[in-house]
Amino acid sequence: MTGVSQQGHSLFRIAMRSLLSSKATTTALALMAIVVLLTLAAPLLSPWDIDSTDWDNVATSPSIETAHYFGTDDVGRDIFVRTLYGGRISLLVGLSATMVSLVIGVFWGAIAGYAGGRTDQLMMRFVDVMYAMPFMFFVILLMVFFGRNIFLIFVAVGAVNWLDMARIVRGQTLSMKHREFVEAARAGGVSNLNIIRRHIIPNLLGVVIVYVTLTIPQVILVESFLSFLGLGVQEPMTSWGALVNDGAALMESAPWTLFFPALFLAATLFCFNFIGDGLRDALDPRDSAGES
Amino acid sequence: MLRFTVKRFFGAIPTLLVLMVLAFTLIRVAPGGPFDSEKQLSAEIQERLNAAYHLDEPLWQQFIRYLGNLLQGDFGPSFAYADYTVSELIATGFPVSLKLGSLAMLLAIIAGVAIGTMAALKQNTRTDYVVMTAAMTGVSVPTFVIAPLLVLVFAVTLQWFPAGGLGDWRNLVLPVIALALPQIAYIARLTRGSMIEVLRSDYIRTARAQGLTQIEILFHHALKPAILPVVSYLGPATAAIITGSVVVEQIFGVPGLGRFFVQGALNRDYTLVMGIVVFYGVLIICFNFFVDIAYRWLDPRVKL
Numbered sequence: 214m215t216g217v218s219q220q221g222h223s224l225f226r227i228a229m230r231s232l233l234s235s236k237a238t239t240t241a242l243a244l245m246a247i248v249v250l251l252t253l254a255a256p257l258l259s260p261w262d263i264d265s266t267d268w269d270n271v272a273t274s275p276s277i278e279t280a281h282y283f284g285t286d287d288v289g290r291d292i293f294v295r296t297l298y299g300g301r302i303s304l305l306v307g308l309s310a311t312m313v314s315l316v317i318g319v320f321w322g323a324i325a326g327y328a329g330g331r332t333d334q335l336m337m338r339f340v341d342v343m344y345a346m347p348f349m350f351f352v353i354l355l356m357v358f359f360g361r362n363i364f365l366i367f368v369a370v371g372a373v374n375w376l377d378m379a380r381i382v383r384g385q386t387l388s389m390k391h392r393e394f395v396e397a398a399r400a401g402g403v404s405n406l407n408i409i410r411r412h413i414i415p416n417l418l419g420v421v422i423v424y425v426t427l428t429i430p431q432v433i434l435v436e437s438f439l440s441f442l443g444l445g446v447q448e449p450m451t452s453w454g455a456l457v458n459d460g461a462a463l464m465e466s467a468p469w470t471l472f473f474p475a476l477f478l479a480a481t482l483f484c485f486n487f488i489g490d491g492l493r494d495a496l497d498p499r500d501s502a503g504e505s
Numbered sequence: 506m507l508r509f510t511v512k513r514f515f516g517a518i519p520t521l522l523v524l525m526v527l528a529f530t531l532i533r534v535a536p537g538g539p540f541d542s543e544k545q546l547s548a549e550i551q552e553r554l555n556a557a558y559h560l561d562e563p564l565w566q567q568f569i570r571y572l573g574n575l576l577q578g579d580f581g582p583s584f585a586y587a588d589y590t591v592s593e594l595i596a597t598g599f600p601v602s603l604k605l606g607s608l609a610m611l612l613a614i615i616a617g618v619a620i621g622t623m624a625a626l627k628q629n630t631r632t633d634y635v636v637m638t639a640a641m642t643g644v645s646v647p648t649f650v651i652a653p654l655l656v657l658v659f660a661v662t663l664q665w666f667p668a669g670g671l672g673d674w675r676n677l678v679l680p681v682i683a684l685a686l687p688q689i690a691y692i693a694r695l696t697r698g699s700m701i702e703v704l705r706s707d708y709i710r711t712a713r714a715q716g717l718t719q720i721e722i723l724f725h726h727a728l729k730p731a732i733l734p735v736v737s738y739l740g741p742a743t744a745a746i747i748t749g750s751v752v753v754e755q756i757f758g759v760p761g762l763g764r765f766f767v768q769g770a771l772n773r774d775y776t777l778v779m780g781i782v783v784f785y786g787v788l789i790i791c792f793n794f795f796v797d798i799a800y801r802w803l804d805p806r807v808k809l
Binding site for chain 1: 519520523524527528531532534641642644645646647649650652653654656657661744747748751752755756766767770771778781782785786789
């Protein structure tokens with residue numbers, strides 16, 4: 214059993230090594246880390262608060278002297294601080310909603326794949342049905358009708374994004390369930406639930422990590438889309454989507470209010486997509502012969 | 506072929522039912538109603554209104570009634586736009602959205618396949634890296650960031666195109682580009698990946714050995730198998746364009762279905778929201794069906 218779980222890790226390690234060997238992905242990782250650190254260190258970096266208004270500097274352009282590094286908006290709020298705090302919310306939504314989709318998707322896919330037969334058919338048919346739904350419309354309805362609660366955003370967005378994960382996990386589980394270590398566990402009398410929990414899921418790690426890195430940007434995008442329509446995060450909190458929405462209204466007189474939040478949002482999405490792509494290539498069985 | 510069509514037709518029924526039940530319950534369970542307003546209506550009027558629109562019946566009965574009307578092609582009256590039926594509203598909004606969406610889709614396919622093919626032919630050269638980095642940026646920059654930027658550059662600063670509204674073709678340029686850009690980027694990435702694989706295959710090497718030119722190989726042998734992944738992406742692409750149109754119509758002030766939807770949701774316009782969800786649901790299902798047929802036509806290995 215330890216041999217098996219080590220194989221899972223070593224696959225992951227191989228992926229990490231090939232990932233770090235590429236200059237471009239290393240840069241993306243570093244950039245990612247910088248954005249995360251900046252959002253965490255926001256209060257230390259600027260004298261301004263998220264909703265403090267500086268009436269001497271209303272809609273002023275970026276400047277070092279006034280400590281408004283990214284300028285201010287039409288009520289004198291500091292864009293630098295707001296962008297970083299907004300980033301916290303965007304990243305938080307990205308991570309938590311991805312976790313929601315991860316849990317649903319992995320369990321759904323693993324159970325369907327492991328059970329096989331009727332159960333599998335029924336569960337995957339349900340996934341097919343859900344695929345055809347215009348989900349954004351449901352999310353919009355949810356946000357309009359049930360208030361713009363941030364936890365609802367996590368759940369709604371996560372509940373929308375688990376379908377791909379379920380399909381991929383099912384495929385992997387199918388290919389794994391007749392392998393020797395699973396047969397051995399079954400012969401040893403381990404219960405089905407424990408086989409899924411202790412033997413199948415740990416071995417899905419590599420694939421799941423790739424899709425997590427690709428799901429996070431999708432989720433951040435959905436949240437910012439909602440916030441852009443005014444249906445996501447509400448004042449005094451903010452997110453990159455909400456900031457872009459504010460900035461778009463002011464772009465003719467104060468383009469920096471649009472530019473900086475949009476830059477942070479796009480850079481973050483870019484890094485996640487890039488890392489996810491790199492990981493997927495690294496783990497692609499067609500390229501790495503010898504990996505089973 | 507006939508069997509496939511019949512099978513898909515019956516397969517679509519549960520999908521549609523789930524869609525309608527979900528949308529219906531979601532809308533009705535929500536707090537607030539279509540007749541909430543600043544001025545409190547008297548209880549009697551409220552009751553009569555509810556009775557007139559059958560809102561006083563149990564939920565399942567309303568749903569059955571709605572289904573019955575729907576089967577006769579009747580989406581019901583709009584609650585917020587007095588004197589309009591939902592069918593009329595869809596009939597005014599949809600042509601606009603359709604024009605915008607189909608132009609964006611066309612642009613996305615043509616430009617995406619062309620760019621992806623070019624990158625594949627020049628694999629691992631500087632052109633390839635530049636184009637693919639641009640495509641990755643395109644995937645990462647959301648529509649609602651691109652759209653204001655396009656307005657800022659091409660409408661406000663350069664004044665080449667109007668910033669919004671509806672008129673001649675010049676009004677359509679910016680919204681179509683905003684809608685198409687992310688899809689161009691995604692399709693270019695898909696095409697590049699599959700084209701590289703196809704160009705490596707044995708029959709292409711044979712064709713090359715027989716002395717066919719690059720162009721002949723590309724158009725006669727490589728293109729058809731290489732665009733298969735693009736064809737299967739068309740379903741999700743339609744869904745993405747429909748979603749994107751909600752934002753683009755908002756930004757450019759285009760009176761399409763996307764705007765009706767957001768307005769309808771805010772107004773608690775039950776029938777309008779429900780009508781648009783059902784309408785788009787049917788549209789996506791039909792479109793996926795045609796995509797499947799196209800796929801099977803392009804790839805004879807897949808049996809109907």
